[in-house]
Amino acid sequence: MTQTTELSTPAGVEIVGAISDGFETILSEDALAFVAGLHRQFNARRQELLQRRMERQVEFDNGALPDFLSDTEEIRFSSWQVAPTPEDLQQRWAEITGPVDRKMMIGALNSGADAFMADFEDALSPTWDNIVNGQINARDAVRREISFENPDGSVRTLNEQIATLLIRPRGWHLDEKHVLVDGQPICASLFDFGMYMFHNAAERIARGTGPYFYLPKLESHLEARLWNDAFVKAQDDLGVPQGSIRATVLIETLPAAFEMEEILYELRDHSAGLNAGRWDYIFSAVKRFKSQPTFTLPDRVQVTMTTPFMRAYTELLVRTCHKRGAHAMGGMAAFIPSRRDPEINEVALTGVRADKERESTDGFDGTWVAHPDLVSVARDIFETNLGGARNQRERMREDVDVSAGELVSLDQSGGSVSEAGLRANISVALQYINSWLNGVGAAGINNLMEDAATAEISRGQIWQWIRHGAELDDGRSVTSDLYESLRDDELAALGGRGESRYGDAVEILDQLVLNDEFTEFLTLPAYEYLD
Structure with missing residues (x-):
């Protein structure tokens, strides 16, 4: 239900999204003034840093390769540590992730995981309703007041023992179009972070924990510095002790892999570690080297964590974190167990176990899973391999010595491009975009x-294969005509343009893969299709 009354807003702040029942408790005048203050202080720097991303992209397009920074050598070779880890973040063997959906939050918090990353970013379709309801759900979870009534009338509530809550706001590249500050959309990162801080920071501290975050999509230590400055201002403005915030940074862009120590340094008073965000990292490698044909990757199922450039980055991450007293968190196990097909389960679980065995023996302190049924699988492996220790930060991995060349060794990935791989990319992209347009950002596909x-x-x-005429394993080249032919096949198998929002999905996908310019994030044009 939408209210007819208008919100009272601070000067220069306008809400252009609908105000449903309960939204006024989040979008209070004081809360809006707080997030507007963050935006006004930091948005210009955000825009400068985003522009720097584009300037670096031009350099990469012209054949340049990233390298470790010469002007920050002192940070890398001097002695320093991040702030001590809070008690409830010492053990992070298994962290579950998911959107800030009410039912899914309860399930994740009750899953037996050590921590739960509640997501306003890639696992959430950022409709206005999803964003504000997500803040309501997070507030209620913090106070243990969250509940959900099932269709059969039964009610889900929180168990006595729940996972430690972390929040992932949206990345620096995104705006929140439903809130205007001085006539311009507010920075989505600062809106998500600020609203959660305003409503929950003091409550979290009073309950013996703190406001904990995951930070996505950073590409440089300067972007980490911007977050740290926002943390300092937010804590000052809210009157909570400095250092209450703890943040784990996802190293999920290739440029960030060259600045891991510097990122930890910038956030050292607020750092909870780094995470190997594997899927976004692969995308970043494709995007940043999109114009360099020798770096064209094979079918995505062939790009694994043992592929040389992926192996190099994850080993360096563990080495970097433990050197600085920070947690090193492993990547996502995205498998969804099937209760109807035990054979599929066993094959997939074998892969999940092997992945978590590798991470735990490599020195990671914990890992991510996407489904409650995988929590015990991951926890058991880490508990066994760590001998019951809460983490293994004492493992320095001094045997690891990764060069800049190894981090960009995409040309050593091997493998091949196949029609099946091209079809899979088309189908998954269409299915996911359709789901996202329907308001569901975490979609079960295959x-x-x-x-x-x-x-x-x-x-x-798909964009890169078309641009460079990638050769399929049957000798054909990937062209726009081949893409369009296979796209029509895959679209028909999904019910055609008239089914659900596939008409919009195919329009978006065509724009993304057929345009001469590579779009930085698919969510940028797709956001215009959302309410």
Whole structure:
């Protein structure tokens, strides 16, 4: 139900989204003034940093390769540590992730995982209703007041023992178009972060924990510095102690892999570690080297964590984190167990176990899963391999010595491009975009929990394969005509343009893969299709 009364808003702030029942408790005048203050202070720097991304892209398009920074050598070679880890973040063997949907939040918090990353980013379709209801759900979860009534009348509530809550706001590249500050859309990152902080920071501290975050899509230590400055201002403005915030940074862009120590340094008073965000990292590699044909990757199922450039980055991440006293968190196991097909389960679980065995023996302190049924699988492996220790930060991995060349060794990935791989990319991209347009950002596709990152890889590879005429394993070249032919096949198998929102989905995908310019994120043009 939408209210007819208008909100009272601070000067210069306008809400252009509908105000449903309960929204006024989040969008209070004081809360809006707080997030507007963050936006006014930091948005110009955000825009400068986004422009710097584009300038670096031009350099990469002209053949340049990233390298470790010469002007920050002192940080890399001096002695320093991040702030001590809070007690409830010491053990993070298994972290579950999911959107800030009410039912899914309760399930994740009750899953037995050590921590739950509640997502305003890639696992959430950012409709206005989803964003504001997500803040309501997070507020209620913090106070243990969250509940959900099932269709049969039964009510879900929180268990006595629940996972530690972390929040992932949207990335620096995104705006929130339903809130205007001085006539311009507010920075989505600062809106998500600020609203959660305003309503929950003091409550979290009073309950013996703190406001904990995951930070996505960073490409440089300067972007981390911007977050740190926002943390300092937010804590000052709210009157909570400095250092209450703890943030784990997802190293999910290739440029960030060259600045991991610097990112930890910038956030050292607020750092909770780094996470190997594998799917976005693959997409970043495709995107940043889109114009370099020797770096064209094979079918995405062939790009695994043992592929040389992926192996190099994850080993360096563990080495970097433990050197600085921070947690190193492993990547996502996206498999969704099937209760109807035990054979599919066993094959997939074998892969999940092997992945988590590799991470735990490599030195990671914990890992991510996408489904509650995988929590015990991951936890058991980490508990066994860590000998019951809460983490293994004492493992320095001094045997690891990764060069800049190894981090960009995409040309050593091997594998091949196939029609099946091209078809899979088309189908997954269409299915995910359709789901996203329908307000669902975490979509079960082919027994995998997909978020925006997988669709980004899919459409990024299609664009790159067409541009460079990638040769299929049967000798044909990938062309726009071949794409359109296979797209029509896959679209027909999904019910055609008239089914659900596939008409919009195919329009978006065509724009993404057929345009001469590579779109930075698919969510940018797709956001215009959302209410």
